[in-house]
Amino acid sequence: MQDLFDYFEQFQKLTEVEKNAISSTCKIIEVKKHEILEPIQSTSKNLYFLKSGVVRIFYYKDENEVTEYFALAGDLVTRIKSLLTQQPSSKAIQVLENGALVSINAHKFFQLFDTYPNIERLYRLLLESAYLALVERIESIQFYSAKERYATLLNDNQLIQKVPLKHIASYLGITQVSLSRIRATFQTNSDTK
Template sequence: MNQNNKFSSLFNYFDQFQKLNPKAEEALGNICREVHILKNKDLQSIGHTCRTIYFVKKGMARIYYYKDGTEITESFAFENSLIARVESLFTGKPSKKGIQVLEDSDFIGISSPSLFELYDSYPEIERLFRKIFEAAYVETVNRLESIQFHSAEERYRDLLKTSPDILQRVPLKHIASYLGITQVSLSRIRAKY
């Protein structure tokens, strides 16, 4: 993996979906860069057009937006996962959402225009990202169904199951907004556990 050693965690993540041949791996490594962002800073601000897909190497981030002046957390990304504002990534339009870093964090940024150019030369890279985007789509559908069909308490339990250390790492106000409840309601639910 020569010069891609610094991106080994990213390629290990890709291997879960599909193993790339060395040439495709090298081409992908050439469009990646390391990014370090301090806690509470925006990785991408609201109104920015998303042209980078980020892999969380260390730390965590959240996608957020404002609704009627209230800050809402849409999703979290922890180590060994990707984060991007896909509605902006695929349309090329500025996003109404931002990405905020919740801990000092290290990312690997993948240039999306360069990535999309690689699709023609390396069909396996296109196949890899299709699988990644399909998995993300299923995750989004599951989240919507969870909001529609499960109580706040069930959503809280599920969040603890999938991200057990979230309470130590994420401010409660962000967890509450992610669950679609007030901090008071979250405190009541937490008191039961």
């Protein structure tokens, strides 16, 4: 669990008591490639912290899978809307590479807030950080071409090596064919446009 606390403490310093309280809401689970960690239509009960491996969140739009989010080691993974509303989710969490994650019982974790304001603060800071990341993602989606977004992914991420390109395509909001075309232009001409 140390890696989880290292991550948390980038946001908020925690006492041993607080860490123990958090530990009591967590368990470590191993996951295997292709496994559906949380299926579509289930109601989310957990937050996950990815220790190793790769997972994604995806959903269907008109028969087609759309990947909404990729997580690598050190990332948090949640179907947050379902978690907060306790409604069934239209999204699923799937494992793309074998790994291990910390599963945090959200109900128990949220209950800690009344006793430990510092844990609520940690959570608040995590949310702020996630919020900022989303704002940047919106700018990237809305105001950059697919080619520019792919170029950014190439720089930012080890993702390209680890996940099927069809998932990358839907994550970028384009078809796989279109992504192939874009990739082809990167072979010869390494502009970004």
